[in-house]
Amino acid sequence: MAIKMFLINLPWRFLRAFSKGASLLRFLFRRLTSPAIRDAVHSSFDMMISKQLIAAHLPLDQPWTLAAIGLSAAFLAFICVFFLLTPRSRKDTPPVIGNAWPLFGHFFLFLKSPINLIKSSYQTYGSVFTVNLFTQRMTFLIGPEAAAAFFKASDKELGQDEVYGFMKAVFGEGVVYDSDPKKRNLQMQRTANALKSGRLRTYVEKISEETEAFFKGWGEAGEVDICEALSDLIILTASRCLHGDDVRQELFAEVSKLYNDLDQGITPVSVLFPNLPIPSHWKRDAARKEMVKLFSKVIQRRRAAGAAEAEARTDILQVFMDIEYKDGSKITDDEVTGLLIALLFAGQHTSSITSSWTALYLAQNKGLQDRVYAEQVAIRGQDTGSEAALRALDFDAVGKMDMLFNCLREALRMHPPLIMLMRQCRQDLLVQSQEGKAFTVPKGSVVAVSPSVQQRLPSLFPAPDSFDPDRFAPPREEHKPLFAYVPFGGGLHACLGQQFAYVQLKTVLSLLFSKFELTLATPDGAVPPPNYHAMVVGPTAPCTVKYRRR
Incomplete structure (x- = not known):
C-alpha cells in the first residue's frame, strides 16, 4: 500500500x-x-x-x-x-542550415552521412555555416580563408579539451587533454624534440629491420589483405621506435593485445558517455591498468640500469621518462604510459590507413607503381631484376623519394584519416568567409574543419576525385596555398608526429614496392570505398591484393 x-x-x-x-x-x-x-x-x-x-x-x-x-x-x-x-542567434552569426528536426536539429542527417551533409551545406550556404546537434551548435569552416581562423587561433580562443575530453579514459590523468596548459606544453615540447630529424635518422634502420623480417613471411606469390598486413607491420615498427628494443622483444604480444582492448573501448557511444558501464569500457579500463603495470616494470628496470644506458637509448619511452616539470617534480609512471598510449593512438591508425590507401591506388595503377619502383632503383642502386641488388635504406635515401612522397600526400588528400578537426570556442571567434563576409561564432560553439571536404574542392584541387600524385610536383604544387592541404592540421596545432609518420611510411612502402609487384584483387576490381562507420576512416574490407616477388 x-x-x-x-x-x-x-x-x-x-x-x-x-x-x-x-x-x-x-x-x-x-x-x-x-x-x-x-x-x-x-x-x-x-x-x-x-x-x-x-x-x-x-x-x-x-x-x-x-x-x-x-x-x-x-x-x-x-x-x-x-x-x-540553446544559444540565441545574433545578426552576425553564421547561417544555420535548414531541414532541422524539432529538438534534435540536424543530428540524424549528420549521423547518416556527415560528409554529404557538409558538402551539400557548403554548396548551399557557402564556406561558413552552422548545424544544430540537439543543443550544441557546430560551425563548419570550409576552405583556406575560413579555416584560417581555426588554425591561427590560440588556446585562449579555441579549446581541444572540451571536444576530445572523452579520451581521458584511455590516456589517463595528467596528460594531453587532462593536463594544465603549462604541463601539456612541456609534454608536447619533449614529444616534438623526440620526433626531430636527429632521432628520425636512427628510426629508419629500426623500421627497415622490422619490415624486412615481416616480408620474409610472404611467399613468392599469393594474395593478402593489404590493410590487415600493413596494420600489423605499422604497429611493429611503431613499437620498436616508440617503446624501445626491450619492450618490442619481450612484451610486444602483451602490449599489442592491451592496445587492441584500448582501441576497441573507443566507440561512438564513448564520445557521449565515456564512462558508461558497458563491456568494451570495462575491458578498456582493465587494459589501461595492466598497461601501466607492464611499463612500470620496464621503467623501474631502466632507472636501475643507470644514466649511461639511458643516454644511449633513442626511443621515445626514454624521452618521456626523463621529463622533469618546472616545479621540480618528476613525471609519474602512469603519465609516461599515458603519453605512450596517446602517441601510439595518434600514429597507429593514421599510418596504417594511409599506407593502405597508397598501396591500393598503386596496385590499381601499374604506371604509377612502375614509377615508384624506378625511383627506388635510381636512388638505391642498379636495376638487375633483383631487389637484392638495391642498397639498404638510410635516412638520406628516404628523403630523396619524391614520387613515393607525392603518392602518400595524394592518398592523404583524398582520404584523410580524420574527416573532421574540432575545437570549442572559449570566446567569440571572428571568421572571414571566402565569400568576403565576416561572421562571429559565439562562445560555447564547436567549430570544425573538414579535411575530407576541403581537400576535394575543385577550386583548390582540379579533378579532385582522381588519384594524381603529380599535383604536388612543380610546376602545379596545388597544395601550396596556406591551409589548403591540412591532413595533419596546421598552424599552432599541426600534428607533431607528421615527420615521423612520413619517414615510417616511406620506409615501409619503399621496401614493399622494391620487393613486390601488387595488383588489385578486390571483388569488383576497384579501390574499396571509405568506411565512414569507423572512428578513423579507412578502406572498407576486404582490401585484397595479389603480390609477386620481384
Whole structure:
C-alpha cells in the first residue's frame, strides 16, 4: 500500500517541483515568446499543476495514467532544459542550415552521412555555416580563408579539451587533454624534440629491420589483405621506435593485445558517455591498468640500469621518462604510459590507413607503381631484376623519394584519416568567409574543419576525385596555398608526429614496392570505398591484393 501511494504521488512531486520553478519558466517565456503565446502557455501550465482538475478527469489508480503524467513531466523538463541551453542567434552569426528536426536539429542527417551533409551545406550556404546537434551548435569552416581562423587561433580562443575530453579514459590523468596548459606544453615540447630529424635518422634502420623480417613471411606469390598486413607491420615498427628494443622483444604480444582492448573501448557511444558501464569500457579500463603495470616494470628496470644506458637509448619511452616539470617534480609512471598510449593512438591508425590507401591506388595503377619502383632503383642502386641488388635504406635515401612522397600526400588528400578537426570556442571567434563576409561564432560553439571536404574542392584541387600524385610536383604544387592541404592540421596545432609518420611510411612502402609487384584483387576490381562507420576512416574490407616477388 505504501509503495502504491508513493507511485501515485510521484507525478505530483514532479509537478510541484515545476510549480516552484514557475518564476524561472515565466522569465524564459518572456524572453522567447510573444504576449499571446505567453498567456496561452501560462494557462496551460496552470491547468497542468491543478491537482484537483486532473483528479476530476483522470483515473489515478490506472498505471497508464501515472505513466502518462510522469512522461509529460519529463518531457516538460526536457523542453525547459533545451531552451535554456540553446544559444540565441545574433545578426552576425553564421547561417544555420535548414531541414532541422524539432529538438534534435540536424543530428540524424549528420549521423547518416556527415560528409554529404557538409558538402551539400557548403554548396548551399557557402564556406561558413552552422548545424544544430540537439543543443550544441557546430560551425563548419570550409576552405583556406575560413579555416584560417581555426588554425591561427590560440588556446585562449579555441579549446581541444572540451571536444576530445572523452579520451581521458584511455590516456589517463595528467596528460594531453587532462593536463594544465603549462604541463601539456612541456609534454608536447619533449614529444616534438623526440620526433626531430636527429632521432628520425636512427628510426629508419629500426623500421627497415622490422619490415624486412615481416616480408620474409610472404611467399613468392599469393594474395593478402593489404590493410590487415600493413596494420600489423605499422604497429611493429611503431613499437620498436616508440617503446624501445626491450619492450618490442619481450612484451610486444602483451602490449599489442592491451592496445587492441584500448582501441576497441573507443566507440561512438564513448564520445557521449565515456564512462558508461558497458563491456568494451570495462575491458578498456582493465587494459589501461595492466598497461601501466607492464611499463612500470620496464621503467623501474631502466632507472636501475643507470644514466649511461639511458643516454644511449633513442626511443621515445626514454624521452618521456626523463621529463622533469618546472616545479621540480618528476613525471609519474602512469603519465609516461599515458603519453605512450596517446602517441601510439595518434600514429597507429593514421599510418596504417594511409599506407593502405597508397598501396591500393598503386596496385590499381601499374604506371604509377612502375614509377615508384624506378625511383627506388635510381636512388638505391642498379636495376638487375633483383631487389637484392638495391642498397639498404638510410635516412638520406628516404628523403630523396619524391614520387613515393607525392603518392602518400595524394592518398592523404583524398582520404584523410580524420574527416573532421574540432575545437570549442572559449570566446567569440571572428571568421572571414571566402565569400568576403565576416561572421562571429559565439562562445560555447564547436567549430570544425573538414579535411575530407576541403581537400576535394575543385577550386583548390582540379579533378579532385582522381588519384594524381603529380599535383604536388612543380610546376602545379596545388597544395601550396596556406591551409589548403591540412591532413595533419596546421598552424599552432599541426600534428607533431607528421615527420615521423612520413619517414615510417616511406620506409615501409619503399621496401614493399622494391620487393613486390601488387595488383588489385578486390571483388569488383576497384579501390574499396571509405568506411565512414569507423572512428578513423579507412578502406572498407576486404582490401585484397595479389603480390609477386620481384
